[in-house]
Amino acid sequence: xxxxxxxxxxxxxxxxxxxxxxxxxxxxxxxxxxxxxxxxxxxxxxxxxxxxxxxxxxxxxxxxxxxxxxxxxxxxxxxxxxxxxxxxxxxxxxxxxxxxxxxxxxxxxxxxxxxxxxxxxxxxxxxxxxxxxxxxxxxxxxxxxxxxxxxxxxxxxxxxxxxxxxxxxxxxxxxxxxxxxxxxxxxxxxxxxxxxxxxxxxxxxxxxxxxxxxxxxxxxxxxxxxxxxxxxxxxxxxxxxxxxxxxxxxxxxxxxxxxxxxxxxxxxxxxxxxxxxxxxxxxxxxxxxxxxxxxxxxxxxxxxxxxxxxxxxxxxxxxxxxxxxxxxxxxxxxxxxxxxxxxxxxxxxxxxxxxxxxxxxxxxxxxxxxxxxxxxxxxxxxxxxxxxxxxxxxxxxxxxxxxxxxxxxxxxxxxxxxxxxxxxxxxxxxxxxxxxxxxxxxxxxxxxxxxxxxxxxxxxxxxxxxxxxxxxxxxxxxxxxxxxxxxxxxxxxxxxxxxxxxxxxxxx
Numbered sequence: 001x002x003x004x005x006x007x008x009x010x011x012x013x014x015x016x017x018x019x020x021x022x023x024x025x026x027x028x029x030x031x032x033x034x035x036x037x038x039x040x041x042x043x044x045x046x047x048x049x050x051x052x053x054x055x056x057x058x059x060x061x062x063x064x065x066x067x068x069x070x071x072x073x074x075x076x077x078x079x080x081x082x083x084x085x086x087x088x089x090x091x092x093x094x095x096x097x098x099x100x101x102x103x104x105x106x107x108x109x110x111x112x113x114x115x116x117x118x119x120x121x122x123x124x125x126x127x128x129x130x131x132x133x134x135x136x137x138x139x140x141x142x143x144x145x146x147x148x149x150x151x152x153x154x155x156x157x158x159x160x161x162x163x164x165x166x167x168x169x170x171x172x173x174x175x176x177x178x179x180x181x182x183x184x185x186x187x188x189x190x191x192x193x194x195x196x197x198x199x200x201x202x203x204x205x206x207x208x209x210x211x212x213x214x215x216x217x218x219x220x221x222x223x224x225x226x227x228x229x230x231x232x233x234x235x236x237x238x239x240x241x242x243x244x245x246x247x248x249x250x251x252x253x254x255x256x257x258x259x260x261x262x263x264x265x266x267x268x269x270x271x272x273x274x275x276x277x278x279x280x281x282x283x284x285x286x287x288x289x290x291x292x293x294x295x296x297x298x299x300x301x302x303x304x305x306x307x308x309x310x311x312x313x314x315x316x317x318x319x320x321x322x323x324x325x326x327x328x329x330x331x332x333x334x335x336x337x338x339x340x341x342x343x344x345x346x347x348x349x350x351x352x353x354x355x356x357x358x359x360x361x362x363x364x365x366x367x368x369x370x371x372x373x374x375x376x377x378x379x380x381x382x383x384x385x386x387x388x389x390x391x392x393x394x395x396x397x398x399x400x401x402x403x404x405x406x407x408x409x410x411x412x413x414x415x416x417x418x419x420x421x422x423x424x425x426x427x428x429x430x431x432x433x434x435x436x437x438x439x440x441x442x443x444x445x446x447x448x449x450x451x452x453x454x455x456x457x458x459x460x461x462x463x464x465x466x467x468x469x470x471x472x473x474x475x476x477x478x479x480x481x482x483x484x485x486x487x488x489x490x491x492x493x494x495x496x497x498x499x500x501x502x503x504x505x506x507x508x
């Protein structure tokens with residue numbers, strides 16, 4: 001529908017954009033490529049030789065004097081995020097997590113998660129303290145999570161030993177199927193992603209300061225003090241905290257499907273966890289647990305079968321109405337991501353004022369759809385403000401379909417989701433932060449690359465185990481649909497050859 005769309009045309013100066021891109025690419029190159037290739041395994045396996053150094057020299061801080069966009073406070077904070085481990089240096093713990101194992105990250109940070117660490121070595125790593133996080137295995141038997149550190153009171157038939165062999169095709173639980181399972185059950189939830197860029201910005205907000213450009217943000221997003229302060233406050237939003245896993249609580253550790261909100265985070269949260277050597281940056285007294293698995297990015301890069309199965313269910317127009325939010329090139333994925341509607345935003349913001357205006361614009365667009373259960377009347381700029389009191393009510397005709405919003409609006413997404421979560425929950429809607437997750441499958445030259453296109457090889461010639469896994473996932477979808485007497489989704493198939501072609505269709 002064109003009714004609710006509003007397309008921003010770029011007006012950012014060439015010099016500003018070039019500076020932002022250069023800065024972001026320098027950070028990206030340094031964070032993901034230093035000392036390791038993306039396809040190589042970790043070089044350092046012996047934990048006894050681990051060395052952690054904080055605040056090492058940052059290429060970003062060295063470059064900050066070359067652009068007026070980044071304040072000295074921002075450069076100092078960005079430099080403090082740099083960590084070293086076993087001779088390798090990373091721009092942040094987020095960057096380190098792309099290379100190191102979970103066990104190595106536990107050793108680096110002194111933090112382990114409450115019962116959810118799945119690396120076998122963590123069963124004996126009692127030096128680490130619990131820091132309020134969830135870190136799940138990729139694939140595991142249903143109702144028996146893989147646990148290395150087992151909470152007291154769990155019986156053996158309630159968990160799986162990490163040394164046990166996992167069938168890559170048939171074991172259908174773990175983080176790789178989390179989205180699929182919740183959409184199959186029509187179990188609405190919302191998720192916002194807090195990775196290194198968000199943590200840097202929130203540290204600025206915590207100090208009451210800002211920056212012309214958020215350090216490390218490849219989109220050149222402004223980091224004014226008003227914006228960073230609002231971002232920081234999302235960590236303490238009472239409606240979000242009430243609906244997520246409380247800190248230091250093992251209750252329900254084997255059931256991850258009963259919460260309405262997920263704080264997905266990189267390991268950078270441990271800078272403020274308050275229980276380890278990295279917390280010298282000031283403990284923030286977190287009231288929630290953070291989920292360390294970056295599900296959407298990992299699905300696209302590593303799990304073609306699981307991503308495809310989720311899209312099959314999401315494409316069921318009898319059950320879901322999907323609105324995309326993001327730059328124009330994401331909207332062009334509509335024949336692969338089952339968008340019914342798309343709200344286009346500018347790929348870069350000129351200043352904080354435009355950034356905050358975009359936040360307000362997105363909130364009105366989403367509120368409009370929550371109110372009406374479908375396309376809105378009038379364009380985004382002219383649409384009348386919707387009463388918050390009326391949110392959550394839908395017509396009988398639209399009640400059967402759940403509203404799904406897939407948001408790719410950089411750090412603005414976090415604020416939009418926090419501000420709208422209560423209304424979305426009342427409407428039975430999903431607010432999903434997809435970030436730049438689909439970028440590896442997008443060939444548009446305007447995409448500002450955070451990752452390369454290597455993931456496309458997994459889709460071009462999918463491995464037999466991936467095809468078999470998709471067939472098993474389709475069997476699972478059929479079982480769930482049969483229970484509810486629903487007609488199967490339009491792209492459903494249980495044929496091996498059709499399953500292979502379905503994976504390959506991501507590149508067509």
